[in-house]
Amino acid sequence: MSQLPITNKPISFTNNLTRLQLISLDACTRCMECLQWCPVLDVTGDETLTTPEKIRVYGELVRAQEGLRAKIFGRPEVAPAILEKLTQALYTCTTCGRCGEVCPVGINTQRLWPALRAKMVELGVGPFGAQRDMARIVAEKHNPYDKPHAERFAWIPPQVTVADRAAIGYFTGCSGAYTAQPMVAGALRVMSALGIEFTLFGDEWCCGFPLFIVGELALMQELIRHNVDGFAARGIKHLAVSCPCCMFMLQNHWAYFYGAPLPFDIIHITQLVKPYVQAGKLVLTKPLAATIAYHDPCYLSRGTRVIEEPRAVLAQIQGARLVELPHSRELSRCCGAGGGIRRALPEVSIEMARNLMREAESVGAEILAIDCPACYERLHLAQQGWDGKVQVMDLMQLVTGLL
Amino acid sequence: MHQIFQSLPLVPASFRPFFYGMAALALALFALGTFDRVWLWTQGRDRANDALAGARLRELLKLSVVKLFSRDCLLAPRTFARSRVRGAMLIGIVWGSLILFAGVLLSALLYVSPVAFLSYDAARAVAFVMDVGGGWLLAGLAVALARRYWFHPARWVSAPGDGFLLILFTVVVALGFLMEGVRLAGTGLELALWYPVGAGTGALLLALVGDRAALVASYPWLYLLHAGAAFALIAYVPFSRLFHIFAAQITTFAARSMSQ
Numbered sequence: 001m002s003q004l005p006i007t008n009k010p011i012s013f014t015n016n017l018t019r020l021q022l023i024s025l026d027a028c029t030r031c032m033e034c035l036q037w038c039p040v041l042d043v044t045g046d047e048t049l050t051t052p053e054k055i056r057v058y059g060e061l062v063r064a065q066e067g068l069r070a071k072i073f074g075r076p077e078v079a080p081a082i083l084e085k086l087t088q089a090l091y092t093c094t095t096c097g098r099c100g101e102v103c104p105v106g107i108n109t110q111r112l113w114p115a116l117r118a119k120m121v122e123l124g125v126g127p128f129g130a131q132r133d134m135a136r137i138v139a140e141k142h143n144p145y146d147k148p149h150a151e152r153f154a155w156i157p158p159q160v161t162v163a164d165r166a167a168i169g170y171f172t173g174c175s176g177a178y179t180a181q182p183m184v185a186g187a188l189r190v191m192s193a194l195g196i197e198f199t200l201f202g203d204e205w206c207c208g209f210p211l212f213i214v215g216e217l218a219l220m221q222e223l224i225r226h227n228v229d230g231f232a233a234r235g236i237k238h239l240a241v242s243c244p245c246c247m248f249m250l251q252n253h254w255a256y257f258y259g260a261p262l263p264f265d266i267i268h269i270t271q272l273v274k275p276y277v278q279a280g281k282l283v284l285t286k287p288l289a290a291t292i293a294y295h296d297p298c299y300l301s302r303g304t305r306v307i308e309e310p311r312a313v314l315a316q317i318q319g320a321r322l323v324e325l326p327h328s329r330e331l332s333r334c335c336g337a338g339g340g341i342r343r344a345l346p347e348v349s350i351e352m353a354r355n356l357m358r359e360a361e362s363v364g365a366e367i368l369a370i371d372c373p374a375c376y377e378r379l380h381l382a383q384q385g386w387d388g389k390v391q392v393m394d395l396m397q398l399v400t401g402l403l
Numbered sequence: 404m405h406q407i408f409q410s411l412p413l414v415p416a417s418f419r420p421f422f423y424g425m426a427a428l429a430l431a432l433f434a435l436g437t438f439d440r441v442w443l444w445t446q447g448r449d450r451a452n453d454a455l456a457g458a459r460l461r462e463l464l465k466l467s468v469v470k471l472f473s474r475d476c477l478l479a480p481r482t483f484a485r486s487r488v489r490g491a492m493l494i495g496i497v498w499g500s501l502i503l504f505a506g507v508l509l510s511a512l513l514y515v516s517p518v519a520f521l522s523y524d525a526a527r528a529v530a531f532v533m534d535v536g537g538g539w540l541l542a543g544l545a546v547a548l549a550r551r552y553w554f555h556p557a558r559w560v561s562a563p564g565d566g567f568l569l570i571l572f573t574v575v576v577a578l579g580f581l582m583e584g585v586r587l588a589g590t591g592l593e594l595a596l597w598y599p600v601g602a603g604t605g606a607l608l609l610a611l612v613g614d615r616a617a618l619v620a621s622y623p624w625l626y627l628l629h630a631g632a633a634f635a636l637i638a639y640v641p642f643s644r645l646f647h648i649f650a651a652q653i654t655t656f657a658a659r660s661m662s663q
Contacts, residue, residue, distance in 0.1 A: 012446075014443065014446040014447055015446070015448070016448070017447045017448065018447050018448045018449070018450045018453055018455075019444055019445065019447035019448070019449065019450075019453070019455045019458065019463070020447070020450075020453055020454065020455050020653070020654065020657050021447060022443060022444045022446065022447040023444050023447075023455075023463070023650050023653050023654060024650075024654050026440060026444075026644075026646050026647060026649075026650035027647050027650035027651040027653070027654040028644070028647060029644075029647045029651060030562070030565055030644060031482075031489065032555070032556060032558065032559055032560070033485055033486075033489075035556070035558035035559065035560065036556055036558055038558075041558060047558055047559065047560040048560060050560065052560055052562075053560055053562070056562055056644070062443060063439075063440075063443065066443060066446065067439050067440075067443060068435070068438075068439040102485060103481075103658075104479070104481045104482040104485065104489075104493075105481070105647065105650075105651035105654050105655050105658075106481065106654045106655045106657065106658025106659070107654050107658075108654075108657075108658065108661070
């Protein structure tokens with residue numbers, strides 16, 4: 001058996017993929033519908049880095065390395081150039097999943113890309129660029145932003161009360177804690193205003209998403225066990241979360257890495273608040289005469305299908321005119337913050353964020369309401385040196401200002 | 404009755420060993436390639452909350468065939484949701500292929516069966532359906548070719564083999580109609596109403612060539628060409644991206660299951 005030149009050890013190309021993911025590699029019809037929707041391609045213009053090519057090249061690797069011919073004649077060597085191009089393609093992607101949403105044969109790309117990236121890490125060719133430091137940083141600081149762990153909860157508003165134990169826990173997430181404090185502070189203030197008793201885990205660590213999404217899985221179990229056990233010790237029954245990426249991770253992958261069913265369920269902050277909205281308990285006393293467009297974050301709309309709840313909250317704002325973006329709900333345009341691309345290809349990511357803000361301006365929005373700390377960070381950064389007028393605000397930040 | 408839509412009886416006996424040899428080789432390659440592909444699918448992890456939880460090789464094979472007859476495949480709602488032209492193209496290819504496949508199976512059954520189990524009128528109806536189905540398939544392939552080579556969206560990426568498959572498939576169907584046209588031209592086109600596409604092709608060929616006897620003489624060779632191309636396509640399916648015919652049924656099923 002010949003060996004892969006980059007790693008010098010034979011590697012299975014199938015073992016970390018599910019059956020459905022392996023079938024997906026054979027299912028692509030190369031209709032090119034996904035290309036018409038790819039927000040990364042809007043910026044890079046390079047079709048060779050897109051979904052059909054990633055699927056084709058990885059599928060060919062699987063068949064060449066582990067198919068019948070390889071069984072009979074041995075595994076051929078993988079040309080380093082092929083792996084390098086595949087790695088570049090896999091990481092020039094925000095994993096926003098819009099390609100999967102429009103795929104006529106239903107390939108779930110949002111789930112497929114992390115699995116393929118994990119294989120690139122195993123092969124020694126991933127992650128990409130500045131993403132390579134992320135595992136070390138998370139291991140040392142428990143967040144991917146290289147910020148002191150002691151400052152994780154420095155933003156807690158003085159007027160909120162955090163219980164030691166409660167039925168509801170709140171998972172802050174690193175992006176909220178370090179780059180989008182108005183969002184998480186707003187979430188706590190809204191819960192307080194609604195009389196919801198909640199607890200925090202003072203030693204909360206990264207949820208694992210930033211590592212999971214770039215394919216670095218070595219730390220996952222440690223991070224997740226620490227968080228699950230920490231919240232479970234506070235007697236929670238529901239874990240509320242604001243960050244869509246955390247939400248996706250907690251809901252879809254925590255139990256797998258924890259090795260058992262979670263002792264609590266996962267709920268998005270807007271799902272927690274919605275019944276109070278319906279019961280008329282969320283009273284926004286101040287009107288806001290502005291045109292507001294809501295941006296559906298990729299991992300909230302496509303990732304976890306939380307679509308109506310944020311709109312229900314926004315609908316409580318008196319005097320506001322709510323408009324939909326040209327691309328919204330399951331087909332929303334990615335802001336460029338996801339998939340580790342911020343770190344690896346910051347210029348691409350910034351231009352994607354500006355494309356989203358241009359969409360907001362095209363429908364006359366004065367405020368672009370968002371519900372994701374990564375979007376929050378990226379859009380605010382993209383506003384620097386840009387002459388657009390749209391104001392970017394987090395949903396909970398917006399609501400707390402009107403309480 | 405066989406002359407209505409059967410073609411093998413019109414082929415000289417000396418051609419038949421070659422025909423059967425090609426068929427056996429194509430089917431063997433198809434089976435081998437399919438086993439290889441589906442066996443690779445089973446090497447993936449089983450996920451408890453996956454639509455395919457617990458599915459083994461046999462279940463995956465069954466699912467990929469059964470779902471060919473699902474609403475998602477036959478009516479292509481996910482494709483129609485994005486483009487009516489592509490939806491119509493896909494439906495033409497899917498329905499046309501299924502009709503021709505069923506017709507060929509029926510034809511083979513009639514050929515080997517000692518009992519003529521199809522009445523003349525029923526055979527005529529089958530011939531009509533196959534002819535129209537073939538025309539539909541050809542129209543779908545023509546749209547696919549046009550989309551690939553002349554009117555494709557600005558964003559497009561090609562890989563080796565992409566165009567070849569489409570061309571091979573079109574050649575198979577076009578040769579089928581040429582063959583049918585020649586056969587019908589040779590038999591006088593008296594059943595033209597029941598073969599609108601085939602008879603039209605026959606009339607065109609007759610007008611172009613003008614020699615009915617020459618057309619009739621070319622029939623066995625056209626038959627072998629058509630069969631050879633069709634067998635090449637069948638053998639090539641599991642070694643090409645055309646295997647999406649089967650894989651896509653499972654991913655579409657899974658997407659629907661998960662969205663519910």
